[in-house]
Amino acid sequence: MMDLTEYTEYYTLFPTLVQSTLHPEADRINPPLLEEIYRLYQMTPDGRDERSSSSAFTTMWSLNDLHKRSVFKELSEFIKSELNIFAKEQSIKLSNNGPIIKEMWFNIINDFQCFDIHAHSNCLFTGVYYLKASKDSSPLVLKSENIDKMLICSTDAKNDYNTVSHEITPAPGLLTLFNANVRHSTWAILHKEERVSVSFTAVV
Structure with missing residues (x-):
């Protein structure tokens, strides 16, 4: 058979x-943020969706204006400065105010x-900043659209073309940004740990 490698792209x-x-x-900015979060935790109702199977505590629907608080x-x-870089990497036009x-x-x-696995609507970007997480904490899992395939083929090795998910290990001070339509979840923590994070959505 003729080798067509040089004609293939x-x-x-x-x-x-x-x-x-x-x-x-x-190490400098996290302690006062944790102190404020624990204070708010004592007086804020859990904001989980009633349909969620998760028992983790979130203020997504009960207290979601942290960015307006001086702390x-x-x-x-x-x-916002990192969102600005993230948007420019995608050649997204920004107003003078930025994201x-x-x-x-x-x-x-x-x-x-x-x-649970979820995405965020009515926004362009989302992300998470970790305030407290152990070295062996369970990952943030980003899901590929390929996860919706009815049949997934066996593969010899995982690569960017066949993977259906990507794991990001949390660490104190780590900020991870991605587009809001990307579905994501957090695996169950299988050991005694308390992990604290701040999540957000953004528009331009």
Whole structure:
């Protein structure tokens, strides 16, 4: 059979951009944020969707204006500066004000808890900033659209063309950004741990 390699081209279409940045001064900014979150935790009802199978605590629907509070000002500015870079990497046109944080809330996950697979509507970007997480904490899992296939073929090795998910290991000070339509979840924590994070959505 004729070798047509030199006449063949391969294309990578519709790539999914994910941006992770470790805050260089997390040891300084995280403690007062944790203190405020624990204070709010004592007086804020759980904001989980009633249909959720998760038992983890979140204020997604009960307290989602953290970015408007002075304690979270420095974190919000850090997130917005990284969102600006993330948008420019995708050649998205920005106004003079740059990306706008729409909602911001906190999550507290304890042992054997998780978050269901979900995406975020009515926004362009979403992300998470970790305030507290152990070295062997369960990952944030981003799901490929390929997960919807009715039949997935066996493969010799995992690569960017056949994988259906990507795992990101949390760490204190880690900020991860991705487009809001990307479905994601958090696996159950299988050991005694309390993980605290701040999540948000944004528009331009």
